Amino acid sequence: MTSQLLSPNPAPPGPKGHPFVGVLPEYSRDPLGFLTQWAREYGDAVTLYGFRKAYLFSHPDAIEEILVTQQSHMRKDRLLGIVGKVLGNGLVVSEGDFWRRQRHLMQPAFHRERITAYGNLMIEQTQTLTASWQNGEIRNLGQDMMALTLKVATQAFFGTDVPMAMHEIEQAMLRVQQQFDLRTRHMLLYLLPDPIPTPNNLRYRRAVQDLDRLVYRLIEQRRNDPVERGDLLSILLTLRDEAGEGMSNQQLRDEVMTFLLAGHETTALTLTWALTLLSQHPDVETTLLSELKTVLGERPPTPADLPQLQYTDWAIREAMRLYPPIWAMGRYVASDCEIGGYPIAAGSNVVISQYIVHRDPRWFDEPTRFKPERWANDLAKHLPPFAYFPFGGGSRVCIGKAFAMMEAVLVLATLMQQFHLELLPGQEIVPWAAFTLRPKQEIKVRLQRRLA
Template identity: 40%
Template structure:
C-alpha cells in the first residue's frame, strides 16, 4: 500500500530521511522509482524476497526509504512504541477521506481518546451477548443453499459477515442491501488501491468518471450507516450493541462523541468488521476443502462436543481443533498481510539508526512463512499450534491482528465470530472446491482473492 508516498516527494521530513539512510541490504531499484515496479508486479513475492536480505531490508519507493523488519523482536519493539515515536504510515493515512479520524487512521491524542471510548464495546460480556446473533446469521445463510449448488464463497462470506455486523454492531438489518453495499465497498477499496499505487493521483475533487463513481459508492455506504444511526436516535431505544455503546460513550469531560466522531468510528468498524472476517473464512474453507483429513477431524470434534445442538460461547474452549484450523489459515493467508509505521523519532535498531520520516514495514505474509519459525511453511498444518508445539515460537512471529497498544480493538470479536460461523457451517455442510479451482490473491488494503472462489454445497445431517 505504500507506493502512495511518491505524491509526498517534496516533503521535508522525507528529504531529510533520505540524506540519513543507513547502509543496509535490500532489493536493488531503478533510478527515481526505486523498487516500485517490482512491488507492483507481485507485492507478496516482493516482501518475501526482501525478507531474505536479513533482519532489516532497505528499499526505495520513489524518493522514500522503507525498512522491512524481518525479526519478530524488532516487530515487537516497533509495535510496542505506541503513538508517540511512530505514527501510521502514508498509505494508511490516505484512507482518511473514507475513514476520517477513526481508530485505523488516527494518531496521538485523537487515537487515545477514541480508543478509550470504543474498546468498551468489545468487552467479553458484550461479545458474549452477540453470540446468538452471529449463529443466527450463519443459519440464515446456510438455509439459502441448495444441495449441489455452486457458491462464490468470498461473496457469500461477505454477505454473511455484513449481516453479522448489522445485527451485532448496529442492531439493524442490512441484509437486503448486502449486494449494494458489497459492490460499493469493492469499488471504494479498488479506488484507494489505485490512489495508493499512483505517484500522481488525480485530486478527488476533479469530476472524473472514477471520482464520481467513488463519491457515489461512498455515499451508498454512508447512507446505510446514517440510516442506522438516525433510526436509533429517533427510537430512543437503549441497546447493548456497538452503536449503543458509542452513543452512550462520554469522554473525560463527560461529553458525547460528535456527529463526525460517530460517523468515523462507525465507518471504520463497519468496513473492518466485515471484510477481514469474510476473507479469513474464505481461506479457511478453501484450506479445509484441500485437506480432507483436517476437515474430517474438525467435523468429528464438532459432532462430539455439540451432539447436534448449536454452538455457544462456552463450547469454544472445547473446540480445540477448530481454533487451530482458524489460526493456521490466518498464518498462511493473513487478511492483514502487512502493516506500516512512520518514524517520528530516530530509531536505533541492530547497530543502525533509522531516521525520522522512515517508513517501517512489518509483513505478516513473509514472517508467517519464515521456515525458522514454521517448518514446511507452505503446508497447512493446524497441529503446529497444538499444545506445547508452539511454546518456543517468538511472540511476534505470528501477528495477524498487529500488536501493542494499537492491536486490533475487535480481534476477540472477530475470532469469536469466525469460529462460531465456521462451526455452524461445518456442522451442516461441506463446501467442496470445484475441480481445477486455484487460489490467487489481489493484495490491496487487505488480502482479497483475485477472483471468485467457487465451491459446491454438500449438505450433511447435523450430528453425523
C-alpha cells in the first residue's frame, strides 16, 4: 500500500542501524535491553529501521492513541502469525467485524459471577500441588507453576472430562511454547514460514494436531450431550448472537485453544515472578504473611476473601509491573495516521512495551524496586490510563483479566500460607523476552514448610 501522507513534521529520532537489516541484529540479541536503551536515549517516540520501518512509542498518551483513539488505523502485528496455527481465528488474533461479534458473544461467559465460580477449583488444584511437596525438597518453580495453571485452565474450560488426557495436553502445550520461543528468539527462524518441514515445524504441527483431536472430540461429545456443566466449553455452546446463531465447531476450537494457551501461560509466569520476588524480599513476604494470618487465620483462602487480601493483590500487581508477561505489543498500520504528533504512514509498524513504560520513573517512584505498598491509596486511579497496562487496553483489553487476577491472588495466598520458597544460591535471575516474558534459566527453590 502506497502512503499519501504528507507532513512537514520530521520522523522521530532513532538508531541508524545496519544496511538492509537496520536494528534487527541488536534487537534480536537483547530486545529488553536495546528497546530500553533506545527509549532512554531518543525519548518517547523512536524510529526503528529494519525490513519494515517501525516506531517505538513509550508515552501513555501515545499508547492510548494506538490502542483506543487511532485503533481503526491498526491491525494485529505479523508476530501473531507464529501462533496462528494453534490460535486459529480466536479473540487474540481475529480482527474487524468478526472479532466484534465474537467478543460481544463471549462476554457473558466472563462475567464476574461466573468467574468467581472457578475460585474453589483454583484453590483445590493448588492444595493438590502443595500436598505433593516435601519439606526441604528442591523444585523447578516455573515448571510447577506452568503445570498448576494448565490443570486449572483445563478443568475450568473442559470440566472433569479430561483427567486422563492431561499428560497429552501438557506435552503438546510444551511443544507449542517451545516453538513460539524459538521463533521469536532467532531472527531467521522468525522469518521462516510454518509450512517449511523443518524438524521444529514438524514437531509443532504434530502438537497442534494432537490438541485439535482432543478439543474437537470434546466439542462433539458436548453437542451430543448438551448438559450445562459450568465449564467454559459448556457455556460457549449455549451462547447465541442477535440472529440466534451460535459458534461453529471451528470457532469453538479457536476460542478454546486461545484460552487454554493464553489463559495458563501468562498466569504461570506472573506467579513465577511474584514468588521469586517474594523470596528476594523477606520484608515484603513478612507483610504478606501478616495479612494472610489476619484475614485467614489457619484456614485456607476462599473466593469470598479476595476483597480482604489487598496486600496479596498488590504483590501480584507489582510483579506484573516489573515483569509483565506480555512485555510488548505491536500493531501494523493499515492506513495513514498520526501518533504522538508524528505522521505514521500505512505499511509501518508501531511497538509499545509494557516493560519499558512500567519502569518509567515519571509514573513510578523507585521504578525497579519491588514495592507492593505503592498500590495503596488507589494509585491506579491516579496514574495516566496507559502507564500500567499488563492486560492491554481499549476495546481489546484481555477478556480473561478477572479470571487471571483471581487465580494469581488465590494461588499465591494458598502457596505462601503453607511454604517459604528459598532461592538456591548462585542462580542468575534474568528476564528473557521471548513471546512472553519468562526467566532465561530455570528458577530452583528449596521448600520450607511453615510451622502451624
